[in-house]
Amino acid sequence: MSWHGVVLQTLKRNEVRLVPYVPDRVLTTLIRNLHADPFFTTFPAAREEEAVGIVSGAWMGGMRGAVLMQTSGFATLANVLASLAIPYQIPLIMFVSERGTLGEFNYGQSLVCRTMRPVLDSLAMEHHTATRLDEFEFIVDRSIKQAITTQAPVALILSPLLTGGKVFDK
Amino acid sequence: MNSANDNPARNTKLMNRFDLTSRLIAKLKNEEAVIGGIGNTNFDLWAAGHRPQNFYMLGSMGLAFPIALGVALAQPDRRVFALEGDGSLLMQLGSLTTIASLAPKNLTMVVMDNGIYQITGAQPTPAAAVADIVAIAVASGLSNSSWAADEDDFERLVEESMLAAGPTLIGVRIDDKPGTGTTRRDPVQIRERFMHGMGVREPL
Numbered sequence: 001m002s003w004h005g006v007v008l009q010t011l012k013r014n015e016v017r018l019v020p021y022v023p024d025r026v027l028t029t030l031i032r033n034l035h036a037d038p039f040f041t042t043f044p045a046a047r048e049e050e051a052v053g054i055v056s057g058a059w060m061g062g063m064r065g066a067v068l069m070q071t072s073g074f075a076t077l078a079n080v081l082a083s084l085a086i087p088y089q090i091p092l093i094m095f096v097s098e099r100g101t102l103g104e105f106n107y108g109q110s111l112v113c114r115t116m117r118p119v120l121d122s123l124a125m126e127h128h129t130a131t132r133l134d135e136f137e138f139i140v141d142r143s144i145k146q147a148i149t150t151q152a153p154v155a156l157i158l159s160p161l162l163t164g165g166k167v168f169d170k
Numbered sequence: 171m172n173s174a175n176d177n178p179a180r181n182t183k184l185m186n187r188f189d190l191t192s193r194l195i196a197k198l199k200n201e202e203a204v205i206g207g208i209g210n211t212n213f214d215l216w217a218a219g220h221r222p223q224n225f226y227m228l229g230s231m232g233l234a235f236p237i238a239l240g241v242a243l244a245q246p247d248r249r250v251f252a253l254e255g256d257g258s259l260l261m262q263l264g265s266l267t268t269i270a271s272l273a274p275k276n277l278t279m280v281v282m283d284n285g286i287y288q289i290t291g292a293q294p295t296p297a298a299a300v301a302d303i304v305a306i307a308v309a310s311g312l313s314n315s316s317w318a319a320d321e322d323d324f325e326r327l328v329e330e331s332m333l334a335a336g337p338t339l340i341g342v343r344i345d346d347k348p349g350t351g352t353t354r355r356d357p358v359q360i361r362e363r364f365m366h367g368m369g370v371r372e373p374l
Contacts, residue, residue: 018243020268041243043272045236046264053233054268057205057240060225060361061248062370065240083229087357 003133003162004030007095010140011066012039014148016093018058018065020044020051022073026097026163031068048073049080056090064148066093071100074155075112078119085153086123092153093144098129102160105168116157126154131161182343183320187282188214188350190342191253193325194280195219200249203241203368206353207234207254209289211282213349215253222367226353226360232261235269235279242274245368249276249332256283256303257295263306269337270311278331279339281307284346292346304341315339 001009007030011019019034019042021027034042045051048069055065074096085092099106100113120127128143130136140156147154160166191214195204198221205225206212211234212226225241227234238252259266259281269277285298297303307315314331318324318340331338353360365371 018240043268045268047262049230049233050236050262050265050268053230053236053265054240054243056233057237057242058244059240060237060365060370061203061241061244061368062365063240063244080230080233084227084233087228088361089358090361 002029003130003136003158004033006133006137006140008033008037010137010144012037014064014141014144016064016066016144017041018055018063019068020054020065021068022046022048022051022070024068024070024097024099025166026070026158027068027095048076052077052080052085052092055092056084056088059090066095068095068097070097071113071116072109074116075119081119081123081125081153086125089151090153091147091151093147094153094155095158096155097158097163098160099166102165103167120155126152127157128154129157129159131159133162136162182317184343184345185318185321185324186347187211187344188217188347190280190282190321190324190344191215191218193321194251194328195221197325197328198223201367202249202251203238203245205234205238205241205250205252207231207252207258209255210349211253211255211258212353213351216353217349217351222363224367225364228353228355228357228360232258232265234258236262236265238277238279239265239269239272239274241368242277243272246274246276248368249278250274252277252279254279254281256281256285256297257287259303260295260297263310266307266310266312266339273336275334275336277337278328279337281339281341282344283341284344286346288346288348304339307339307341312337312339315341317341317343
């Protein structure tokens with residue numbers, strides 16, 4: 001199974017239905033397949049922060065969700081993580097397609113990428129960088145379950161080693 | 171620079187946030203959810219009488235409507251109200267398009283518009299002298315958006331929204347008074363009680 005197939009199937013198995021996103025090239029197939037599957041309610045949000053607000057409200061209403069974004073989008077989230085997800089104990093599940101490393105061609109992307117793990121670590125947030133398909137389902141499934149049972153957010157960073165990343169085309 | 175009062179869009183009655191919030195709460199008979207945006211908006215919601223179906227934000231400026239959208243999607247049979255300040259909404263105007271595209275019929279949004287950041291010292295917002303929040307909402311695809319002319323009109327618009335076929339946005343022009351209460355800043359209890367109010371969990 002492909003990495004995006006693992007994401008879709010593992011979300012479904014864990015009853016995670018609501019998937020707002022701000023898109024990324026690497027996430028294209030996953031987003032298309034989520035739209036095609038009637039199990040999911042998936043749609044674009046204007047900002048990652050907005051998507052975090054939506055899934056937080058849905059959680060409190062009894063519906064599980066996850067947010068898809070890229071690295072630069074994660075960089076807009078420090079305030080909402082520190083003021084909503086963490087203090088209110090919301091099991092926010094984030095998939096972050098990692099840009100800025102292993103062949104990045106945009107200097108700004110490589111710089112903003114360096115802020116991501118320090119922000120996660122400064123808030124003592126659970127995060128994993130997925131690099132291998134053979135352990136990916138374990139990471140995704142266990143991370144979703146841990147987020148829900150411990151009522152704490154988690155960031156799953158999708159390395160170019162897993163996804164192939166985005167390479168310079170034009 | 172024009173003052174807020176020169177803006178021709180602001181020709182409706184100047185009302186009061188606490189009074190309007192109290193009028194709204196008095197109309198709720200079916201465990202409707204109410205999401206209160208940061209600062210004075212949720213202080214007045216708190217002061218209007220705590221209900222387990224109230225959610226009070228303590229940060230995350232601009233996310234009252236997105237949080238309410240999430241509740242509305244999770245519980246399509248429950249009416250969800252969101253109370254937001256004009257300055258807060260300016261932080262997240264894009265969310266209006268998301269709500270318009272999903273079109274939840276159980277969502278009523280109220281924008282408390284005083285044209286100022288009251289809580290930080292009453293500085294005017296960048297929109298105050300030039301923009302019309304309701305016109306922005308309409309242009310974002312929320313066709314069922316209107317200014318309340320006065321308190322009676324506000325109550326009428328609230329009642330209409332409960333029967334509407336799509337999301338409703340009500341703009342109210344308010345005075346520069348601060349909030350009348352102060353929400354107890356205990357995020358875990360706020361969230362847990364709200365989930366009890368939503369019927370998602372039982373108390374321990």
